[in-house]
Amino acid sequence: xxxxxxxxxxxxxxxxxxxxxxxxxxxxxxxxxxxxxxxxxxxxxxxxxxxxxxxxxxxxxxxxxxxxxxxxxxxxxxxxxxxxxxxxxxxxxxxxxxxxxxxxxxxxxxxxxxxxxxxxxxxxxxxxxxxxxxxxxxxxxxxxxxxxxxxxxxxxxxxxxxxxxxxxxxxxxxxxxxxxxxxxxxxxxxxxxxxxxxxxxxxxxxxxxxxxxxxxxxxxxxxxxxxxxxxxxxxxxxxxxxxxxxxxxxxxxxxxxxxxxxxxxxxxxxxxxxxxxxxxxxxxxxxxxxxxxxxxxxxxxxxxxxxxxxxxxxxxxxxxxxxxxxxxxxxxxxxxxxxxxxxxxxxxxxxxxxxxxxxxxxxxxxxxxxxxxxxxxxxxxxxxxxxxxxxxxxxxxxxxxxxxxxxxxxxxxxxxxxxxxxxxxxxxxxxxxxxxxxxxxxxxxxxx
Amino acid sequence: xxxxxxxxxxxxxxxxxxxxxxxxxxxxxxxxxxxxxxxxxxxxxxxxxxxxxxxxxxxxxxxxxxxxxxxxxxxxxxxxxxxxxxxxxxxxxxxxxxxxxxxxxxxxxxxxxxxxxxxxxxxxxxxxxxxxxxxxxxxxxxxxxxxxxxxxxxxxxxxxxxxxxxxxxxxxxxxxxxxxxxxxxxxxxxxxxxxxxxxxxxxxxxxxxxxxxxxxxxxxxxxxxxxxxxxxxxxxxxxxxxxxxxxxxxxxxxxxxxxxxxxxxxxxxxxxxxxxxxxxxxxxxx
Numbered sequence: 054x055x056x057x058x059x060x061x062x063x064x065x066x067x068x069x070x071x072x073x074x075x076x077x078x079x080x081x082x083x084x085x086x087x088x089x090x091x092x093x094x095x096x097x098x099x100x101x102x103x104x105x106x107x108x109x110x111x112x113x114x115x116x117x118x119x120x121x122x123x124x125x126x127x128x129x130x131x132x133x134x135x136x137x138x139x140x141x142x143x144x145x146x147x148x149x150x151x152x153x154x155x156x157x158x159x160x161x162x163x164x165x166x167x168x169x170x171x172x173x174x175x176x177x178x179x180x181x182x183x184x185x186x187x188x189x190x191x192x193x194x195x196x197x198x199x200x201x202x203x204x205x206x207x208x209x210x211x212x213x214x215x216x217x218x219x220x221x222x223x224x225x226x227x228x229x230x231x232x233x234x235x236x237x238x239x240x241x242x243x244x245x246x247x248x249x250x251x252x253x254x255x256x257x258x259x260x261x262x263x264x265x266x267x268x269x270x271x272x273x274x275x276x277x278x279x280x281x282x283x284x285x286x287x288x289x290x291x292x293x294x295x296x297x298x299x300x301x302x303x304x305x306x307x308x309x310x311x312x313x314x315x316x317x318x319x320x321x322x323x324x325x326x327x328x329x330x331x332x333x334x335x336x337x338x339x340x341x342x343x344x345x346x347x348x349x350x351x352x353x354x355x356x357x358x359x360x361x362x363x364x365x366x367x368x369x370x371x372x373x374x375x376x377x378x379x380x381x382x383x384x385x386x387x388x389x390x391x392x393x394x395x396x397x398x399x400x401x402x403x404x405x406x407x408x409x410x411x412x413x414x415x416x417x418x419x420x421x422x423x424x425x426x427x428x429x430x431x432x433x434x435x436x437x438x439x440x441x442x443x444x445x446x447x448x449x450x451x452x453x454x455x456x457x458x459x460x461x462x463x464x465x466x467x468x469x470x471x472x473x474x475x476x477x478x479x480x481x482x483x484x485x486x487x488x489x490x491x492x493x494x495x496x497x498x499x500x501x
Numbered sequence: 502x503x504x505x506x507x508x509x510x511x512x513x514x515x516x517x518x519x520x521x522x523x524x525x526x527x528x529x530x531x532x533x534x535x536x537x538x539x540x541x542x543x544x545x546x547x548x549x550x551x552x553x554x555x556x557x558x559x560x561x562x563x564x565x566x567x568x569x570x571x572x573x574x575x576x577x578x579x580x581x582x583x584x585x586x587x588x589x590x591x592x593x594x595x596x597x598x599x600x601x602x603x604x605x606x607x608x609x610x611x612x613x614x615x616x617x618x619x620x621x622x623x624x625x626x627x628x629x630x631x632x633x634x635x636x637x638x639x640x641x642x643x644x645x646x647x648x649x650x651x652x653x654x655x656x657x658x659x660x661x662x663x664x665x666x667x668x669x670x671x672x673x674x675x676x677x678x679x680x681x682x683x684x685x686x687x688x689x690x691x692x693x694x695x696x697x698x699x700x701x702x703x704x705x706x707x708x709x710x711x712x713x714x715x716x717x718x719x720x721x722x723x724x725x726x727x728x729x730x731x732x733x734x735x736x737x738x739x740x741x742x743x744x745x746x747x748x749x750x751x752x753x754x755x756x757x758x759x760x761x762x763x764x765x766x767x768x769x770x771x772x773x774x775x776x777x778x779x780x781x782x783x784x785x786x787x
Contacts, residue, residue: 306594307594376631378627378629378631379631379633379634380592381589381592381625381627381631382627382631382632382633382693382696383633383643384589384592384620385587385589385620385624385625385627385697386620386621386624386643386644386647386696386697386700387617387618387619387620387621387644387647387648387700388617388643388644388647389617392647396643397633400634401633401634499634499680499682
């Protein structure tokens with residue numbers, strides 16, 4: 054091939070390589086940017102007075118005096134809303150039955166939205182669910198509800214060829230000429246005075262328990278559950294994996310049995326995680342009954358089986374990369390094999406073993422399928438360390454899926470889902486970062 | 502492979518009584534005190550890698566407290582023979598031996614021989630300097646610690662003594678806590694010698710100890726061997742014939758697994774009995 058062509062080919066390959074990396078980076082950005090901005094929104098947002106009330110009532114955070122003062126501040130504006138509602142209700146009593154029936158369903162919608170925004174309307178019975186005991190805690194949610202209040206959503210079905218189109222009609226039109234008509238401009242004008250939005254830094258999102266299935270509160274139970282599961286998996290898998298790797302590299306003879314073991318290990322690494330989940334349920338819970346039902350212990354064991362092949366592989370490679378000379382030197386000095394492994398080979402292989410371990414820890418933290426049947430519950434209390442043998446736990450990976458797809462108010466709590474995703478990604482990234490740092494530290498110590 | 506009559510003849514030289522051998526010592530090299538007894542004796546000793554016979558029916562006595570060099574072209578079995586003496590070949594799964602190899606009259610490959618105790622008495626220094634990635638102190642103290650020395654004072658003493666014997670003490674005494682990998686190649690190799698000396702072996706096996714070193718470091722190692730001669734039985738495998746003639750009292754020449762000639766160094770280099778030996782030392786092949 055002539056020189057010119059070769060150079061052109063070289064360059065074009067470089068170009069293709071760089072392009073593919075850039076494309077990857079761009080795709081990653083498309084995913085990461087919304088996760089990041091959405092996740093930050095879970096912690097940093099405009100919180101209303103309702104948010105501060107919950108913080109004080111449920112977690113005893115904030116000061117009574119400030120809250121009392123703010124309640125006093127919002128009360129006159131809210132009183133005006135309730136007065137308008139009362140006036141309209143009184144008007145309805147005087148209407149013709151047909152007219153009243155017509156207004157009743159429309160009015161109920163308005164009343165629901167107001168209750169959703171400001172909390173239970175005075176005179177109503179105290180709601181049982183916490184989510185109905187408070188108004189909207191986040192200002193952007195309040196603005197959405199306000200839009201709902203101001204406009205009726207309608208669908209245009211006129212063209213059967215196309216999908217129906219959404220359009221909005223002012224709700225005030227439905228109540229034109231009644232006492233309620235005054236409500237709409239009043240709400241639009243004074244909503245911020247009724248809710249007092251303030252820029253809030255809600256650190257408690259990470260450290261507080263969730264209230265009423267994540268409608269309010271934080272995700273501590275999930276973070277802690279993820280931590281228990283991953284660390285538990287590590288406690289089982291790490292020693293076992295390192296011991297297995299030592300066996301494979303230092304003791305196993307090349308025969309049929311070990312080659313079967315090796316290929317079994319490789320196969321295990323490729324088994325889909327949901328299969329491990331079913332295995333965990335069938336074996337740990339149904340057969341050997343480590344717990345009566347789902348438990349952290351069963352989940353950890355299942356995750357441990359799942360990450361075991363990775364740990365074995367990483368440890369094996371790390372041990373094999375230790376120069377043979379170290380082993381010879383130690384044996385030549387009259388050391389036993391076991392002593393050589395403990396004092397020379399393992400310390401030298403440590404950086405690789407630790408890296409493999411922490412990356413597996415990250416994987417255990419992020420896996421969903423193995424814990425669905427063995428450990429995860431969608432809504433659960435924060436458990437103590439002593440409960441891990443018997444109690445299931447919520448966990449980030451499973452709850453991200455659950456809150457996004459099965460939660461009855463999935464649409465209301467997008468910020469919690471994003472917050473969980475961001476937390477999980479941060480945890481995994483932090484673990485990987487610490488693996489890199491630890492490795493650098495240990496290697497530096499070894500090299501002097 | 503069948504041994505020729507000539508080879509049988511040369512092998513017999515090796516098993517002759519010590520008195521005859523001593524006569525051949527070159528005049529410029531002193532006889533050592535309390536030395537010259539057979540320390541390691543090979544009788545019909547062979548080493549196999551699978552089906553390949555790497556060392557073929559060797560008969561030889563290694564004399565105590567003298568320096569014996571092992572020379573020969575690559576792949577001739579000289580390293581294999583050396584490593585057989587402290588059973589380093591055990592680390593290779595397919596390796597086995599036949600015949601007998603005695604150390605102080607006891608079979609090295611005997612059923613009840615503890616290879617760990619054996620390696621304590623027969624120390625080895627390898628081709629490439631291989632200090633552990635630990636501090637200089639820990640490197641030297643590794644062996645004594647293995648064998649049960651725990652007292653800090655005693656360890657310090659051993660470290661100092663061993664480093665002094667290896668002529669390294671003055672260079673490293675201020676940085677014993679530094680990582681051994683920071684030393685130069687020559688220093689590392691002397692550290693390896695010191696590490697081996699720290700367990701107080703009787704025999705020192707040197708497997709091409711200078712092949713990875715520059716001439717200056719090589720000279721230091723050779724001086725060191727001269728220094729240790731008379732205190733330890735030393736076997737040195739080397740590719741460098743000048744080195745063999747400089748440092749050794751006796752020389753073994755291996756060719757394709759056979760011990761072709763084993764004689765006092767001066768005799769082997771000036772008046773070889775065997776044609777192959779002569780061809781090799783005169784550089785007809787290597």
